[in-house]
Amino acid sequence: MTDLIESKLTVGDIVKSTAGRGSGRIYLVVKSLENGYVYISDGKTRKINNAKLKKNKHLVKLGNINDLDFLDAPGGTADAEIRKILKEV
Numbered sequence: 001m002t003d004l005i006e007s008k009l010t011v012g013d014i015v016k017s018t019a020g021r022g023s024g025r026i027y028l029v030v031k032s033l034e035n036g037y038v039y040i041s042d043g044k045t046r047k048i049n050n051a052k053l054k055k056n057k058h059l060v061k062l063g064n065i066n067d068l069d070f071l072d073a074p075g076g077t078a079d080a081e082i083r084k085i086l087k088e089v
Contacts, residue, residue: 009038009056012065014089019058026062026089027052028082030071043082062089 009015013029017040027040030051038059039051046052048071070081 015059043079
């Protein structure tokens with residue numbers, strides 16, 4: 001039996017879903033929980049105020065962004081910025 005090592009995902013990680021309806025889609029981690037779950041958003045179908053709760057083991061990390069100031073922006077500014085970042089991936 002192989003032991004799987006779960007990678008700890010943090011806010012700002014760019015991830016790809018490997019399971020579920022969103023399989024193959026790229027998201028941004030907007031909130032990380034202690035129990036192996038994260039909230040993800042793509043700024044379009046999953047806006048930041050309706051982020052998807054997903055297990056870390058169903059996500060593959062593709063990259064990371066450092067400047068996260070836009071996440072506190074009011075209105076749809078954060079969603080627009082997320083779409084812009086994910087479009088470049």
